Amino acid sequence: MRFCLSRDFELIMAVITGAKIAEMAATIEVKITVSVVTIYTSDIRTLH
Known part of the structure; x- marks a missing residue:
């Protein structure tokens, strides 16, 4: 038993x-995804 x-x-x-x-x-x-998305969106903003 x-x-x-x-x-x-x-x-x-x-x-x-x-x-x-x-x-x-x-x-x-989730943290990595958020970081990547943040970097990606900031890159798009700097390009535009």
């Missing part, structure tokens, strides 16, 4: 860790 419980706990922890990593990756992706 204890072994089963610890396995479930490890699985839950892995899922939580994976979710946190995915969240961080998504945040970084």
